[in-house]
Amino acid sequence: MMIDDLIIMPHGDSDNSQQNYSDSDPDDDNLDEFTSCTCSIEKHISSEYILHVTATNENHPTCVLGLSNYTCEVYTIGESGIAKVGALHTYEDKVIGCKFSTTDKNSLYTGSSDGSIHLWDMRVMKKPALLFKDTTLKDGSQMKPFTCFDISPNDRLLAVGTDLCGSDVFTLFWDVRKGDLLGGYWESHTDVITEVKFHPDDVNKLISGSVDGLINLYDLSQPCEDDAFMDSLNTNSSVDHLQWFKQGTKDCITCVTDVTSDLQLWDLDKADPYKHLSRKDLSKLIKKKKEDYIYLAGCHDSEGQLMVLVGSNYETGDCLRSLQIEKAIIKPHFEFKGNQQIVRSSSYNKNTNILLTGGENGILAIWRL
Template sequence: MEITNESSDHSDTEDIKEVDSIFSSCEHIHSQSLGSKYILDISASSESNPYIAAALSDFDCGIFNLTESGVSKITQLKSHTNKLVGCKFCPGQNRLLYTASTDGTIKLWDLRVLKQSEVCSFKDTTLDQSNVVKSLCSFDVSPCNRLLAAGTDLIDSDVYILFWDVRNIKLLGAYWESHTDDITQIKFHPDNSNKLMSGSTDGLINIYNLLEQCEEDALEECLNTEELVEDLQWFNDGKQYKISCVTSANNLQLWYSDGAEPYKRFNRDEIALKIKKTTENTYIAKAHPVKDSLLVLCGSNGHEGRTLRSLNLSKDHMIPAFQFKENVQKIRSSHINENTGVLITGGEKGILDIWKPNFKVLNNK
């Protein structure tokens, strides 16, 4: 999400005692400065001392290890020639990492190999020398780690979802009829590798059944947000999977997968009121599925972006959850592993912060 560089605003102040009374403090475990680079995306492996991947604004991906003593750098992956749009560890494979870039490639890395060169590179193999490279905007890997999908920017009036079988670097196929603008989000269903969700700056959220043979038959649902889609998540409320959508206007929409309209909306004004900040400075960093619910990271552009707080979805209401007092930057990326209880954030000052939220607090609010 693009975050504006607004100057500190003295109207963006709050009663500290009031904030402390409604937000639980989140334990700050470690902090690691990566220099002057923005941290654009974060992924982490699933073990208790995870590997952390940080996609950086200089086209590299930093690899780190988190232990009880702190964050240590392992290596720097250097191969992409343009902006990284994401990084993601393979499901169930804690040493295999995918990175994707606007250079039109997704690269697979094996962190067990000391010489850091990619294992393979996935790209549009149908291109010849006269074709324009399809710049990637988003990507995901299926839960079974068999299928890669990537959304592209708008290219000569067309936009694509590209598919690869991870066992074969050749392009498996593509969709190009369901969206009309940049595909900003690609998300496989957490429990079903044959179900895919895409979101776009055309305002649409599309849901596909990949078992169907053609795109027209595969498109099961088309949800119109009427705003630019920035972040999509599947989340489980304990009964069924639903969809959260953060828009470019910093509004949050909640959808049933077959809904004609959102079953709940939280606009920027409401979010700002909940985190005790002014509307014009408030932004939504990301929504994270946790504990059969949704944890929404929110911040303020005022005061150098130091304010970071979170709200928790409880019975279709947003209630205050955590505040992150040691945060000093505007957040551009985050990753959460509820199993290990670790939250990782990164932002515009190039700082990797490790937090330990007490999720038991959410049950008592």
């Protein structure tokens, strides 16, 4: 479904004194449809890119950042500002993610493409509580480089996607309580796995996305890959990011494609996405006259609605706006005034309405929506 098929509605009151970011990246004239949101706290963390952001669920959360120099750093966020607590680890290769447990705010997982996932007790932080590695490796066998990971909502199962290892790619599973490798799948994808995501409420439901263009759905209660494989959705593109969300009572999936930066919205009962927004569509929706610099910065579920972060990477990347999608209705949402970077990572807490963004200028920004 293209942009002409969608219902687009104005939203909110805002400062009418908006100006174009650049004559080479002009805005439309009707930016008053966006609600102005200013940054409540920000801090220049590093000269490195902030590639991953995760945070606890408090009003004054603890935040962990994965940086482009292979390190993970811990910060606290309070009324007085952002304070560094310490650094957890420097990996041998890039950080592929950092995620807090959904059941225990003191449990944090960090991972690297060097083939390791660490579980940390945030009350100690001097050394990891558990290390998850591929224990099937033998002398001379090829390491499986990790690309992504996720934790089940009951905090008992770790799933990891891999890069190509020979001609195979793997989804591996560990028992979190024991640290034991349980096994893996290797027949359902043919190229690098870029995302694995557990359903937020169903511990047995997992989706995976890949450079091969497929989104696969599994039932992990089944004894083998053939039985676990439930469905495959063909995006006709390389999958970059996936996210579960609810459309009423239905389970749906957002898919951000890699090369084209399209947004696809999937109902698991359908063979095709029920919405497909191209870069050109997104440019029109955030009131930009050119599509050349448009990028997708993140998708977040917000009580049955989707918040989609869209930016322009022209020059310093100051332009960051959001869209609100509910069923067939797309509304202009927020204009993030004072953003100073191309955003590479974000974390949203729908209970406290706090959005954290990190990006290429090494700035951690907190937006209270």
